Amino acid sequence: MTWRKSTRSAAAGHCVEVAAAAAAVFVRDSKDVAGPVLEFGAEGWAEFVAGVRDGEFDRR
Known part of the structure; x- marks a missing residue:
C-alpha cells in the first residue's frame, strides 16, 4: 500500500496521509x-x- 499526503501540507506536520485500495480508502496521522x-x-470517500x-464543510 502506498501512502501519500497533500502537496499543500504544511512543514509543521499537521497532516493526514491516504492510501487507496480497490474497495476502500485508508487515512492515518x-x-x-x-x-x-x-x-x-x-463510495463514502468519493461522497x-x-x-x-x-x-x-466550510465554516460559515
Missing part, C-alpha cells in the same frame, strides 16, 4: 504512522471528497 488507521468505503470540493 502522518505523525503517527504506526497508530490507528481509519478505513472508508470507496466526502465531493462535499469538500463543493464547500459543504
Whole structure:
C-alpha cells in the first residue's frame, strides 16, 4: 500500500496521509504512522471528497 499526503501540507506536520485500495480508502496521522488507521468505503470517500470540493464543510 502506498501512502501519500497533500502537496499543500504544511512543514509543521499537521497532516493526514491516504492510501487507496480497490474497495476502500485508508487515512492515518502522518505523525503517527504506526497508530490507528481509519478505513472508508470507496463510495463514502468519493461522497466526502465531493462535499469538500463543493464547500459543504466550510465554516460559515
